[in-house]
Amino acid sequence: MTDPTDLTAPRPDRRPGGRTARVRARVLDAVRAELTESGHEGLTMEGVATRAGVHRTTVYRRWRDVGGLLADVIDAAGETDWRPPDTGSLRGDLTALNQEIQESLVVRPSFAVALMAASFHSEQAARAQTRLWADRYAQCEVLVERAVARGELPARDADARSLLIAATAPLYHQLVLLRADPDPRLPERAAAAAVLAAAAGAFSGRREEST
Amino acid sequence: MTDPTDLTAPRPDRRPGGRTARVRARVLDAVRAELTESGHEGLTMEGVATRAGVHRTTVYRRWRDVGGLLADVIDAAGETDWRPPDTGSLRGDLTALNQEIQESLVVRPSFAVALMAASFHSEQAARAQTRLWADRYAQCEVLVERAVARGELPARDADARSLLIAATAPLYHQLVLLRADPDPRLPERAAAAAVLAAAAGAFSGRREEST
Numbered sequence: 001m002t003d004p005t006d007l008t009a010p011r012p013d014r015r016p017g018g019r020t021a022r023v024r025a026r027v028l029d030a031v032r033a034e035l036t037e038s039g040h041e042g043l044t045m046e047g048v049a050t051r052a053g054v055h056r057t058t059v060y061r062r063w064r065d066v067g068g069l070l071a072d073v074i075d076a077a078g079e080t081d082w083r084p085p086d087t088g089s090l091r092g093d094l095t096a097l098n099q100e101i102q103e104s105l106v107v108r109p110s111f112a113v114a115l116m117a118a119s120f121h122s123e124q125a126a127r128a129q130t131r132l133w134a135d136r137y138a139q140c141e142v143l144v145e146r147a148v149a150r151g152e153l154p155a156r157d158a159d160a161r162s163l164l165i166a167a168t169a170p171l172y173h174q175l176v177l178l179r180a181d182p183d184p185r186l187p188e189r190a191a192a193a194a195v196l197a198a199a200a201g202a203f204s205g206r207r208e209e210s211t
Numbered sequence: 212m213t214d215p216t217d218l219t220a221p222r223p224d225r226r227p228g229g230r231t232a233r234v235r236a237r238v239l240d241a242v243r244a245e246l247t248e249s250g251h252e253g254l255t256m257e258g259v260a261t262r263a264g265v266h267r268t269t270v271y272r273r274w275r276d277v278g279g280l281l282a283d284v285i286d287a288a289g290e291t292d293w294r295p296p297d298t299g300s301l302r303g304d305l306t307a308l309n310q311e312i313q314e315s316l317v318v319r320p321s322f323a324v325a326l327m328a329a330s331f332h333s334e335q336a337a338r339a340q341t342r343l344w345a346d347r348y349a350q351c352e353v354l355v356e357r358a359v360a361r362g363e364l365p366a367r368d369a370d371a372r373s374l375l376i377a378a379t380a381p382l383y384h385q386l387v388l389l390r391a392d393p394d395p396r397l398p399e400r401a402a403a404a405a406v407l408a409a410a411a412g413a414f415s416g417r418r419e420e421s422t
Contacts, residue, residue, distance in 0.1 A: 193377050194404075
């Protein structure tokens with residue numbers, strides 16, 4: 001699984017060859033480094049151009065402004081070859097997913113948290129972030145489909161997205177908004193709670209309509 | 212002559228409703244108005260002083276910087292006479308709580324969202340926000356105690372805070388981080404899912420230890 005916060009790893013998503021692709025990779029690496037070091041407030045077109053070793057007119061022409069850089073770095077995170085976990089059980093899958101989320105949020109400095117902070121201040125970054133999250137939750141719907149196929153969940157029309165949000169939201173809430181100390185049991189506990197709620201029919205469309 | 216707004220000096224007008232309290236109320240009203248209109252990036256000591264009709268040296272002396280203003284406006288939110296809902300059932304209480312949260316997050320402009328955005332950029336505001344949230348969740352633990360007393364939840368040592376976070380986190384996640392369109396059913400659905408999980412023992416300390 002590719003860790004979008006690992007700036008040193010070879011990036012499999014980088015198209016081989018092509019000067020444009022190489023320039024983009026250098027510029028986005030520079031954006032990630034500047035963001036994690038000093039947050040979006042320290043992000044400038046000039047700083048990124050200098051760090052990337054790319055002429056600043058190129059950076060202005062291609063990305064226009066800091067919002068354009070932020071949006072592109074978020075879009076690039078969505079282009080990596082990420083796959084949802086496949087552990088053999090819904091609880092195991094959601095726990096593994098939550099562990100990944102927790103790791104990305106507790107690492108200091110956190111690229112993920114810097115992006116969330118930035119998206120409060122750039123409409124373009126906010127839209128890119130919303131797209132990325134929508135993609136990731138859509139990719140994870142397979143976890144719920146597999147659980148239904150294995151008979152772990154009733155085959156009633158489960159609202160996969162609501163289940164996934166119930167499982168993952170406590171991580172973001174505790175770590176990003178409440179700024180709690182990381183609890184190593186939280187990924188598993190939040191996953192287990194969502195699975196218990198799902199097994200009791202909490203995310204079944206039919207149940208909601210009948211109440 | 213000493214500054215009548217200097218809170219460090221013991222003065223007869225420090226009583227609630229006195230001149231010092233009135234100055235604080237005017238300044239914090241101005242902070243709230245500036246924050247909701249233009250976000251924390253538009254917040255300046257001068258802008259607040261002008262809007263409040265208070266001399267700027269007073270604002271600097273009492274609050275030092277923008278972080279001080281933000282922290283005090285958050286502390287003031289914690290001083291209001293807020294009471295958790297009491298509807299007669301845990302599901303009803305959590306739904307009412309979520310409805311309150313949803314309203315505060317979807318109103319445009321949202322003071323609550325502006326504070327969250329600001330707390331990414333001011334350590335002082337972040338600490339005040341963490342304190343406020345800790346207080347609110349502590350106040351809400353009575354909802355879980357009442358539910359246990361009514362026999363709605365098993366009397367095993369329920370982790371009230373985890374239950375409350377499971378119930379409320381999806382609201383913040385959907386509306387603040389994912390920027391989803393408000394779903395009028397979400398407050399009730401998130402509350403119902405948390406209650407089902409709780410009834411299945413998801414937040415019982417004993418269950419966690421035995422697994």
